Amino acid sequence: MAQKIIIVGAGIIGASAAWHLARAGADVTVIDAGADRATDASFGWVNASYFANADHFRLRAAGMQAWQTLLAALGVQPLAQGSLAWDQPEDGLHRQYATLKDLDYPVEWISKDQFSKLEPGVARPPDAALFFPSEQVIDAADCATRMLAQSGASVVRGVRVDALSPGKVHTAFGTLCADDIVVAAGTQTQRLIAGLGADLCLRPSPTFVLHTQPARRVSRHVLATPVGDIRQRSDGVFVMPTDVNHQSDHGDAAGTRLDTLQADAMGRLTSLFPDLGLTSAGLTLAHRPMPCDGVPIVGAVCTGVYAAVMHSGVTLAALMGDLISQEVMRGATNQTIDWLAPYRPDRFAVT
Ligand SMILES: Cc1cc2nc3c(=O)[nH]c(=O)nc-3n(C[C@H](O)[C@H](O)[C@H](O)COP(=O)(O)OP(=O)(O)OC[C@H]3O[C@@H](n4cnc5c(N)ncnc54)[C@H](O)[C@@H]3O)c2cc1C
Structure with a gap:
């Protein structure tokens, strides 16, 4: 049986x-x-560039590897390949780069010019960023x-x-x-x-996710930026959790007004893509299952x-x-x- x-x-x-x-x-x-x-x-970002400790890194890296086999078995392509991070000051990026290099994680230090070739749509490109070519986005x-x-x-x-x-x-x-x-x-x-x-x-970790109306497709990577984590779907819609650093996983402050949250998130997104005429399609509240x-x-x-x-x-x-x-x-x-x-x-x- x-x-x-x-x-x-x-x-x-x-x-x-x-x-x-x-x-x-x-x-x-x-x-x-x-x-x-x-x-x-979910934002759907499959990565090991953020982790709590060495064991957790190893687990996440193995998690990325396991998806390669599973996606092939399911006959699914990732939605995006590669991510760019400039969500912290340059000294922090240097430390993250050195740590990940020591761990043999695929990471590249890229200049402003290299960044602009990868993401030509971003206004005011950063002087430096980290590129993680093996990270992916999947439709969870x-x-x-x-x-x-x-x-x-x-x-x-x-x-x-x-x-x-x-x-x-x-x-x-x-x-x-x-x-x-x-x-x-x-x-x-x-x-x-x-x-x-x-x-x-488990601790409460609510966050809103902002979706825009479809816009011209300009972005093809996950962007971990100083104003939030952002990606653009193939239909042109931008997706962005409204808490600025969702890797910190603290969630949105309860009590913040919805219209304020939405306007603030749209303002941050538009600061990166000012020429696209972006408009919001709304917010979705999501609760992350977050162990304490x-x-x-x-x-x-x-x-x-x-x-x-x-x-x-x-x-x-x-x-x-x-x-x-x-x-x-x-x-x-x-x-x-x-x-x-x-x-x-x-x-x-x-x-
Ligand atoms: C905004 C946001 C962004 C995220 N970004 C990322 C990211 O970029 N990368 C990443 O790796 N992770 C990310 N996460 C986290 C990731 O999405 C979650 O860890 C994952 O989806 C959890 O899946 P789950 O199956 O455990 O739980 P869930 O997807 O919550 O599924 C639980 C299911 O249990 C069912 N259920 C609950 N109670 C009962 C009951 N009593 N009886 C029957 N059914 C019940 C519910 O209906 C639900 O369908 C993100 C999460 C959020 C919300």
């Missing part, structure tokens, strides 16, 4: 877990409430949909999981039984896990229940789906422990 696994959550993490588990021979059901998904609003929502469709998993949408107990998933439509449960419910993971008596710590210490939470919380919640979940999804699948099917191995030891849920246990 195939191992029966229920995954709570059809975002990029649940979808990748489903894809890998189904390929490994499990009988997989995914249940999704259809609530707000971080995946739908599309990849999640494809993974679920191609996995052969059974997907139930519009049903909320109210509670969990070992081997059981409780919904308004009855209780489903499974050999193992994977909770990949984004910001809701903490609440579901708390019902099992386990502690996780900023790094992923992945592992068993009790017998038969496994949790996976993280920011930078797009960067990490291809690798995480594989590691989750290995641990849920066969238990922790030396290889999975090597990757996941720093990220276990029990670091939040109240003693």
Whole structure:
């Protein structure tokens, strides 16, 4: 009999877990409430140029690598290739460059002229920037949909999981039984896990994402700029989280007026592209699943229940789906422990 696994959550993490588990021979059901998904609003930047520590860098770099295989299997092209960063003063860029060079990460120091050749549309190009040629943007929502469709998993949408107990998933439509449960419910993971008596710590990290009306296509890289992270889609729409440095992951200040937020973000975007006549198409509020210490939470919380919640979940999804699948099917191995030891849920246990 195939191992029966229920995954709570059809975002990029649940979808990748489903894809890998189904390929490994499990009988997989995914249940999704259809609530707000971080995946739908994600900026989609797959990178390892920002990281918390050496382990986290290694994880992110492996996450980038894992996407190469998964994108090929899904038959998907990245939306953009390469990113340019000048989001900090030049001495900070120098330090980041030296650190990443030491780590053998693909990074180039580029001059103003080189920058202008790569991004001719940016007004007032910086004197220097870092170029990360191997970084990509993927359409996270599309990849999640494809993974679920191609996995052969059974997907139930519009049903909320109210509670969990070992081997059981409780919904308004009855209780489903499974050999193992994977909770990949984004910001809701903490609440579901708390019902099992386990502690996780997520902190609120709301941000708005600005979309413009389509404009002439001038930009083809991710731009990590002093005024925010920006990319232009192939249809000409610019996308920009409204918090200036979304890598800092603190989110927008609650209480800030929507019209002020929108005008401020448009002002910053327009300062880089003043000749495009950009107009806003609106804001979308998104909640990032942000562990309190900023790094992923992945592992068993009790017998038969496994949790996976993280920011930078797009960067990490291809690798995480594989590691989750290995641990849920066969238990922790030396290889999975090597990757996941720093990220276990029990670091939040109240003693
Ligand atoms: C604005 C923004 C920009 C970002 N930029 C980047 C980036 O550039 N690079 C990067 O790597 N990461 C980025 N991230 C983070 C990344 O998008 C997330 O880490 C990732 O999408 C999380 O995926 P997930 O599957 O864990 O959660 P989600 O996408 O939130 O999915 C969770 C799913 O669980 C379901 N669910 C919740 N509760 C229940 C329940 N009780 N019952 C049933 N279903 C339930 C929800 O309906 C949802 O579909 C960004 C996030 C945001 C919001």
